Amino acid sequence: MNPKLDITIKSIVHTAIDQERKAILQPLIDFIQLKVIQDTEVNLNFICTHNSRRSHLCQIWSQLAAWYYQIPKTSCYSGGTEATALFPKVVEILKEEGIQIDMIADTANPIYAIKFDQNAAPLIGFSKQYDNNFNPQSHFAAIMTCSQADQGCPYIPAAEKRISVTFEDPKIADDTEQQDEVYRARSLEIASQMFYVFSQIKK
Template sequence: MSDRKRILYLCTGNSCRSQMAEAWTRAIHGDRYEVFSAGVEPKTVDPRAARVMEEAGVPLTGHRSKSIDELPQVDFHFVITLCSHAQETCPYFPASTQRLHVPFDDPPRLAQDAASEEEALQPYRRVREEIRKFVEELNL
């Protein structure tokens, strides 16, 4: 592992928000941070999340949902939870790991009653841009 600070983005399913945060951080700050993402109850990468990230030029190609147990045995400098469920169920990390909670809306939940695919993509795009802005301002 390198000398870069290691960040873990943690969400419930590691299917949408944490995947976006990982991809944005690699794209924007790949030289500053070593970045990982995981879920407390991993699912699969959300196809709509992949689609809107592709639209932004930051594809999720090669990404897959994973649990914390699947991550390399490294000491994370920062664990950033992106939803309340992950914050409440976040496993123990050593005292040297700083935990931050930065909640973002859940696009799949917001899109569940959408009348069309285009309408369903709107919350994904909004949250994608909110996460991008957060990552751009990241200074850990």
């Protein structure tokens, strides 16, 4: 593991989560725990409007948390109600936090290989609709990460369970002097909560 990422994780795992937020995260914990008990695949599809910021942050930090806590058969995905592109500032901040990200296709909607460790298989990151063939088509939980997607995408027929875990959009800080600070804070907020979720899973 990248030493910088190791430092980031040590900070994440000591971040306190308040009781109100723990209650919001509990349905996600319950879904994962049930799948682990059943010894079946844990498929999580994190969904927001554009699949450019929050849903990718949730996907990446969740997959890292599952790897860190050695929760088996866990695959994390992301999608939007429409496809745009993974926002460059998200890539920049994740690299800063120690995650290896390499662009493997330089297009209007770039494709990235995302790695936590040399021995871990890469995640493939790009913006897509939630029902894209790259994502699971059945036996998955749809986790709504923004209120717009939660309200505007009321029915996902293929989802086994729908769970709302929303975060404020860091986009509010775009084109301001606070952009780096806001994106960094949102990334670490999501990271700490996803690590909390997976820390609660009993194997």
